[in-house]
Amino acid sequence: MNVIEINRLTKMYGKSRGITDVSFSVEEGEIFGFIGPNGAGKSTTIRLLLSLIYPTSGSATIFGKDVVKFAPEIKKEIGYLPSEVFYYDNMKVIDLLKYSASFYKKDCTKRITELAEVMELDLTKKIDDLSLGNKKKVGIVQGLLHEPKLIILDEPTSGLDPLMQQRFFDLLEKENQKGATILFSSHILSEVQRLCDRVAIIKDGAIVQVEKISELKQNNYKKFKIETVLPLSGDYFEMPGVNQLEVKGTTTSFIFRGDINTVMQKVSTVEIANLWVEEPDLEEIFMHFYQREE
Amino acid sequence: MNMYVHELKAYRKSTMIWTISLMAIVVLFLTLFPSFAQDAEQFMKVLEGFPEELKKALGLTIDTLATILGFFSYAFLYIKLSGAIQAMNLGLSVVSKETRDKTADFLFTKPVTRVQVMTSKLLAAITSLLVTNIGFLVALFLMVSIVKTQDYSMKALFMIAITLLFLQMIFLGLGILIAVLFPKNKSVISVSLGTVFAFFMIGMISSSTDDKGLRFLTPFNYFNDQYIIQNLSYETEFIWISMAIILVTVFASYSIYRKKDIHSV
Numbered sequence: 001m002n003v004i005e006i007n008r009l010t011k012m013y014g015k016s017r018g019i020t021d022v023s024f025s026v027e028e029g030e031i032f033g034f035i036g037p038n039g040a041g042k043s044t045t046i047r048l049l050l051s052l053i054y055p056t057s058g059s060a061t062i063f064g065k066d067v068v069k070f071a072p073e074i075k076k077e078i079g080y081l082p083s084e085v086f087y088y089d090n091m092k093v094i095d096l097l098k099y100s101a102s103f104y105k106k107d108c109t110k111r112i113t114e115l116a117e118v119m120e121l122d123l124t125k126k127i128d129d130l131s132l133g134n135k136k137k138v139g140i141v142q143g144l145l146h147e148p149k150l151i152i153l154d155e156p157t158s159g160l161d162p163l164m165q166q167r168f169f170d171l172l173e174k175e176n177q178k179g180a181t182i183l184f185s186s187h188i189l190s191e192v193q194r195l196c197d198r199v200a201i202i203k204d205g206a207i208v209q210v211e212k213i214s215e216l217k218q219n220n221y222k223k224f225k226i227e228t229v230l231p232l233s234g235d236y237f238e239m240p241g242v243n244q245l246e247v248k249g250t251t252t253s254f255i256f257r258g259d260i261n262t263v264m265q266k267v268s269t270v271e272i273a274n275l276w277v278e279e280p281d282l283e284e285i286f287m288h289f290y291q292r293e294e
Numbered sequence: 295m296n297m298y299v300h301e302l303k304a305y306r307k308s309t310m311i312w313t314i315s316l317m318a319i320v321v322l323f324l325t326l327f328p329s330f331a332q333d334a335e336q337f338m339k340v341l342e343g344f345p346e347e348l349k350k351a352l353g354l355t356i357d358t359l360a361t362i363l364g365f366f367s368y369a370f371l372y373i374k375l376s377g378a379i380q381a382m383n384l385g386l387s388v389v390s391k392e393t394r395d396k397t398a399d400f401l402f403t404k405p406v407t408r409v410q411v412m413t414s415k416l417l418a419a420i421t422s423l424l425v426t427n428i429g430f431l432v433a434l435f436l437m438v439s440i441v442k443t444q445d446y447s448m449k450a451l452f453m454i455a456i457t458l459l460f461l462q463m464i465f466l467g468l469g470i471l472i473a474v475l476f477p478k479n480k481s482v483i484s485v486s487l488g489t490v491f492a493f494f495m496i497g498m499i500s501s502s503t504d505d506k507g508l509r510f511l512t513p514f515n516y517f518n519d520q521y522i523i524q525n526l527s528y529e530t531e532f533i534w535i536s537m538a539i540i541l542v543t544v545f546a547s548y549s550i551y552r553k554k555d556i557h558s559v
Contacts, residue, residue, distance in 0.1 A: 043558055047556070050403050052555070053556060072405045072407050073405065082399050086397055087397060088304070103406065104405070
């Protein structure tokens with residue numbers, strides 16, 4: 001069963017583009033990644049799903065119900081965490097969370113304390129006095145306190161330190177094991193790769209690709225930068241899987257996708273002065289997608 | 295219900311401040327009455343020298359000024375002015391607060407309809423105004439009973455005083471509608487002060503010129519205190535206009551609010 005089904009969803013802001021003809025679906029129980037650079041339309045799509053904004057054309061359903069018509073009903077089972085969290089400043093954390101809980105017809109007190117403990121959140125502080133990271137934690141507890149069946153996260157990790165990020169991911173995985181479906185939007189590929197089963201890639205308001213993470217992993221993009229002792233000939237690394245090859249004197253750089261061993265063997269046959277192997281950022285992956293499309 | 299309580303709490307402080315201020319104005323003004331009534335003759339003479347238009351604009355009617363009702367209705371003009379500012383402020387901020395504080399995402403991702411949100415906000419705002427009006431009425435009737443020099447019509451006094459609430463309802467509706475139409479407006483106080491003072495000025499002009507057409511333009515002149523004192527009733531046409539304005543602004547606000555995109559911050 002599909003928890004989210006998006007069908008040719010289009011949103012125009014006047015004449016400027018929001019998203020065009022976006023279609024994809026998220027199956028029950030999966031963690032679905034939604035990646036793209038800033039301004040690609042991730043938030044627009046999510047806001048349409050939450051009926052914060054209304055579509056220009058196309059439609060979407062959640063739990064099989066139209067997101068516009070059945071918005072309040074659907075939202076009972078949705079937990080949402082925005083990228084930037086803002087709450088009523090003069091409230092205490094616990095009051096804000098209680099207010100949030102009062103919208104759902106169940107007792108969430110125990111759950112609030114549990115979540116706050118995991119995220120090391122001080123419930124007695126005023127929202128005003130919280131740092132960005134701590135506000136984010138309030139957002140996390142607020143999004144999860146009613147045990148939603150669908151968790152929608154819009155670039156949720158900004159502001160969280162690595163330890164808290166880890167705890168947060170653990171929480172999400174636990175919720176997922178209990179049956180929650182998760183839509184995880186991000187511009188950080190490694191996050192998505194780590195957590196998600198499938199991923200939709202959006203660029204300039206349109207879906208470029210929907211792919212399984214396992215396939216993306218097979219494709220394993222790496223960014224190589226190699227400094228050799230002696231200058232290399234320009235085509236030394238010309239081989240299948242190498243993209244955007246650039247040679248400048250003794251420095252060679254390229255993006256590689258495929259079996260990493262083949263490239264390492266090639267590297268080992270020259271004398272190198274230094275070597276960097278990095279995760280390419282999303283832009284670079286997108287370049288690749290564009291090249292493939294052309 | 296939870297939203298209503300939340301909104302009420304959010305405006306608790308400002309409601310208290312407005313209520314106490316209005317009560318203070320009433321107390322201050324009416325404590326002047328006994329000494330005024332004593333020297334009424336002399337005042338009258340001074341006032342007779344004033345240009346007719348100015349007296350009308352200020353709401354001074356010589357023949358009634360020495361009575362408690364007349365004296366109060368002079369003060370009431372300025373109480374209405376403050377009351378209108380309070381109501382308009384409230385209407386503007388109760389709606390635009392979510393955008394300004396960027397809490398719209400929080401509220402609208404909850405399982406509630408836009409109509410429910412608007413209703414809670416509207417009811418909370420009305421409650422605030424009711425609290426203010428009750429405070430005002432209590433202060434008024436207490437003070438009047440203390441400072442009165444002769445018997446007066448309680449009914450007339452009440453009928454005049456309650457028009458504060460009518461006026462506030464009109465400005466509340468106006469404030470809400472403007473906030474719904476221009477959600478990005480950051481400065482509540484400048485919009486409300488500007489609008490209210492504009493209407494107040496029109497009101498003064500309309501009073502001094504006795505222009506019937508102008509009178510329709512400004513809620514400040516919908517309820518004529520002299521007419522109420524004399525007839526113990528309101529002018530029907532203006533009651534209808536007031537109700538129409540309130541209904542139209544509220545209804546329009548609802549229907550726009552329902553369909554509006556909530557943009558991210």
